[in-house]
Amino acid sequence: MWVLLAAIGRSATTLRDECLADQLALGRIARGDHSALAELYDRHARLVFSLALRILQNRADAEDVVQDVFTQVWAQASRYDTARGAVAAWMLMMARTRAIDRLRSRSSRPETATEARVVEAVPDVTARQDLQLLSAEQVESLQDALNVLPVAQRVALELAYYEGLTHAEIADRLSEPLGTVKTRIRQAVIKLRESLVQ
Amino acid sequence: MDAIKDDERPELEPPILQGLAQAVPQVDPPPELRARLLRSVSTSPTSTFTSPRPVAWWLATAASLALVAGLTIYTAQLRTRITGLESELRDTRARADAAQQLMIVAQRTATGAQTAVAILTAPDVARVDLAGQQPVSPSASARAFWSRSRGMVFNASNLPPLPAGRTYQLWVVTAQAPISAGLLTPDIQGSVSEVFNTPPDIPQPIAMAVTIEPAGGVPAPTGDKYLVGTL
Numbered sequence: 001m002w003v004l005l006a007a008i009g010r011s012a013t014t015l016r017d018e019c020l021a022d023q024l025a026l027g028r029i030a031r032g033d034h035s036a037l038a039e040l041y042d043r044h045a046r047l048v049f050s051l052a053l054r055i056l057q058n059r060a061d062a063e064d065v066v067q068d069v070f071t072q073v074w075a076q077a078s079r080y081d082t083a084r085g086a087v088a089a090w091m092l093m094m095a096r097t098r099a100i101d102r103l104r105s106r107s108s109r110p111e112t113a114t115e116a117r118v119v120e121a122v123p124d125v126t127a128r129q130d131l132q133l134l135s136a137e138q139v140e141s142l143q144d145a146l147n148v149l150p151v152a153q154r155v156a157l158e159l160a161y162y163e164g165l166t167h168a169e170i171a172d173r174l175s176e177p178l179g180t181v182k183t184r185i186r187q188a189v190i191k192l193r194e195s196l197v198q
Numbered sequence: 199m200d201a202i203k204d205d206e207r208p209e210l211e212p213p214i215l216q217g218l219a220q221a222v223p224q225v226d227p228p229p230e231l232r233a234r235l236l237r238s239v240s241t242s243p244t245s246t247f248t249s250p251r252p253v254a255w256w257l258a259t260a261a262s263l264a265l266v267a268g269l270t271i272y273t274a275q276l277r278t279r280i281t282g283l284e285s286e287l288r289d290t291r292a293r294a295d296a297a298q299q300l301m302i303v304a305q306r307t308a309t310g311a312q313t314a315v316a317i318l319t320a321p322d323v324a325r326v327d328l329a330g331q332q333p334v335s336p337s338a339s340a341r342a343f344w345s346r347s348r349g350m351v352f353n354a355s356n357l358p359p360l361p362a363g364r365t366y367q368l369w370v371v372t373a374q375a376p377i378s379a380g381l382l383t384p385d386i387q388g389s390v391s392e393v394f395n396t397p398p399d400i401p402q403p404i405a406m407a408v409t410i411e412p413a414g415g416v417p418a419p420t421g422d423k424y425l426v427g428t429l
Contacts, residue, residue, distance in 0.1 A: 027329055027339065038236060045227050047220065054222035063231050067238070074239045081336060092219040119210055134217050142217040161210070161218045192214050 015133065018043060022087035030078035037074055044088045045070070048095045055099035055162050065102065069094045089131030100164035118160035118167060118185065138196060145195035153188040156181050314393050320345035326406050328427030334358065334410075335424040338388070342406055342427070344370075346398055350379060353391040354408065354425060357384040367411045368394070369419055372401040381415050382408065403429055 022043070028036035045066055052065035069091050073080075080090065134142070146154060152174075159170045171181045317323060323345045330338030340354035352368060360366065366382040377400055384390040408425035 024329075028327070030339070031327065031341070034236060034240060037239060038232070041232055041235065045232070046224055049227035049231075050222050050224045051219050053225055059228075063227060066227055066231060067235050070235050071239060071242070074242065078337075078339075083332065083336065089216055089219075092216070096219060119215065131212050131216055134213065134220055138213075139217060139220045142214075143221045146221060157218075161215070189210060189214060192217065193211070196213050196217060 015135070019086050019088075019132070023082045026073075026077045026080060026082065026087055029074060037070060040073065040087065040091075041070055044091055047088065048091055051092055051095050052099045055096065055103060061102055061106075062099070065095055065098045068098050085131030086133055088133050093131070096164075103163060117164050118170070119164060134196075141195045142192060145192050149188055149191060152176075153184045153191075156184040157188040157192075160185055314351045317343055317345045317348045317351045317393070320348045322346055323348075324429055326427045326429055328354070328406060328408065328425040330356065331423050331426060334422050338425055340408065340425045340427070344396065344403070344406075346396075346400075350394045350396050351392075352379070352382070352394065353389070354382065354384070355387075355389045357382075357388040357390065357408075357424060359386070359388070360384070360410070363413050364410055364421075365413050365415060366390075366408050366424065367415050367419070367421075368392075369407045369409065370396065370400060370403045371405040371407060372403055374401050376407070376419055378415060378417070379406075405429060 022040060025036040025039045029040070048069055049062055049066050052062035053059065056062050056065070072094060073087075073091060080087070084090075146157075149157070155174065156170055159165045159173060165173065167178055167181050167185075170176075170185075171178045174181065323343050326342040326344065328340035328342065330336050335356070335358055338354065338356045338358070340352065342350055342352045344350045357366060360383065366384070368379040368382055369376040370379050377397075379396055380392060380394045382390045382392060405426065405428040407419070407423050407427075409419045409423050410421040411419070
């Protein structure tokens, strides 16, 4: 299990407490406690907004995603099994799914029926990964690895993650052969994985 | 989708996905968004009210309506239904409309409901939220209102069904030994509501817990904890 403690700007102990506090807040949300939702918002809205903004490149749309995510948390709190992962990680996953859906409808790009996206959207409350927030050090390490990736690899990976494209769509966007795109993403992932193992 | 499984597709495992989610430039959302969000959820129900699973039910008299409405945020969210008291209560959960956000407590005696309201309105009432425990009861939850002078109202939901020969027992945990408040038998949907008389002179409670015990209860807890909450 990848149990990694601390978040950007916060110490390891603080985040471990926060992770527990998030679970307790979720319990209170399930009983209708608005202050618990506000608590979650104050802790994690920045993370959620930042990811939505990166994907949508539009503040108003990103704000809508934040509202949607926290509204979904409000509605589904009692159905979320915290054994499946940290609340914040769940919210980030929801944010990505919603932002990419918005992106696709914005460009009215049809859902490709024959090929799955490189990074699949996972049904929110049934996500099976054991997700945790990464520590500030881990994120920095990953950012450094991203920064030294060859541009072609980085672009392919970012199209896969932040735009939710399929291999074929990326190949089309970059005017490169499908095999080349797959190789680039695979190589990028290997390097990122190495950066996280430290 | 598995038919097109591609073993050249890289495994973007969770930590990498998580890292990519967090690695973006961090930007604060505008302050108005927080207010907008909280305004919009204040009018929408939470999952406990809209899910098909049962919630705890409170029974209140018409005369007590104003008192109940004046209580904590939790009770203020309840819309109590005005109804008569019955000496024998049946499980009405299957018929109740969850979307109306009703909370009704099933009482065993005609005076039970009056006691419940008295406890809720007591000046010394304390609220305890109890949470389910891994691995036995992860989705169980409970709430207790305890007044030293008037007793305890306890309601729980999503308790696992009891095996034969077992019961749930509610404990008030103090700095000394835990004190049994009483026994609980959930209905088939895992819900239970009870009013207990608690001795007024018990030591200051620290926490409450529900354990599983042999039928008839025991003088001290022996079984697994199914619900735990601190004061």
